[in-house]
Amino acid sequence: MTTPQRPRRNFYGRLKGKSLKPSQRSYIAEDLSDLSPGAVSWEDNPARDTLDLEGLFGGRPVWLEVGFGGGEHLVHQAVANPDVGIIGCEPYINGVAMLLGKIRRAEADNIAVHPGDVRDMFDVLPEASIDRAFLLYPDPWPKARHHRRRFVTEEHLVPLARVLKPGAIFRVATDIEDYVRQTLEEVPRFGFEWLAERPGDWRAPWDDWISTRYEQKALREGRVPHYLTFRRT
Template sequence: MTTPDRPHRNFYGRRRGKHLRESQEAYLEQDLAALSPGPVDWDANPDRTPLDLAAIFDGREVWLEVGFGGGEHMVHQAERNPGVGIIGCEPYINGVAMLLGKIRRAGVTNLRVHPGDARDLFDVLPDASIGKAFLLYPDPWPKKKHHRRRFVTSEHLDPLARVLKPGAEFRVATDIPDYVRQTLEEVPRHGFDWLAEGPSDWREPWEDWISTRYEQKALREGRVPHYLTFRRR
């Protein structure tokens, strides 16, 4: 069997903040390994063997959240949808620690956590295996020269389209007008239809929405959230 060549991938952004509380260090040490979806990193899975999602989640439908921040939305969805398995990926370890604390308090068992780059997770997700995906308040990379670092580029959207089932929903929330522009330009080019029929469809949040700390910061600073819904063709 030929082992795939490991691609060179630049990573931009922080992986760790200045300080973790003692309790958060304990969450990472005690809980994180048990919540892994399986061998994702190249050292653990150099052949890029696809994850067995049916085994991980007992045959349930699987959803994906890319960059879950502090984990509020992910836990909220897990509580509302116990019949669904949800995988979240987040390279910022402080956010991972926050999520683990929320998982403990909520007692949800239908979550798995990849503390790393979404691109590595895409490498081991089977084709057409994800029923819904979320991209909520992603890093805006506001400088024009950094727009290629945004998630809504071919590097991320091509593999996302591959792992989503036909008809799967892809939700994007952002408070950055230029991110809205780029999302509406790029996402439809990669096999998605925008589902908006009127202004309320991007001005009002989804019925099952929970406002995150990133959204609350945006509102305090006078920025307007946009809620974009796409469907995989």
């Protein structure tokens, strides 16, 4: 039997920031394992067995948030859509701790948390299993030589397209104009169509939007948010 080979991947970005508060450490210790969606990392699942979404969410539609930051949007959507299961992926442990605190306060029971790289999640999600995906204020990697690190590249968009159902919605929010350019150039190349007919379709936030702390920072610093909506073809 051939042994599966560990994927060779570089990770760019922060995994940890300031020391966690005692309450945040307790969230990690007490809540994270119960909310983690099974064996996602290579160490726990070297065979890359498919994730059981039926067992995880009881047959509910499944949404995916890539890099949930502090978790404001994820919890907002979970509370507003109790008939949906939402998986959030975030390698920054401080953000994970913030999310866990918000989940406790909201008493949301339809969230799964992967404290790691979304590419690990792509490896184990069934094909055409996700109904909606969010990429909200991703790391802009502003230097030209770093643009290949952005999410809107083939390395991420091919597996994203694989796990999204036909007709699934992919939302991207960013305040970086060059990120908008790259998104509009790259995303349609991998099986998506941009759903925009007029400027208001990308200038105005979605009806169910909640402004995150990253967006508030962008507004304070004079940057303009863009809200891009794509559909999996």
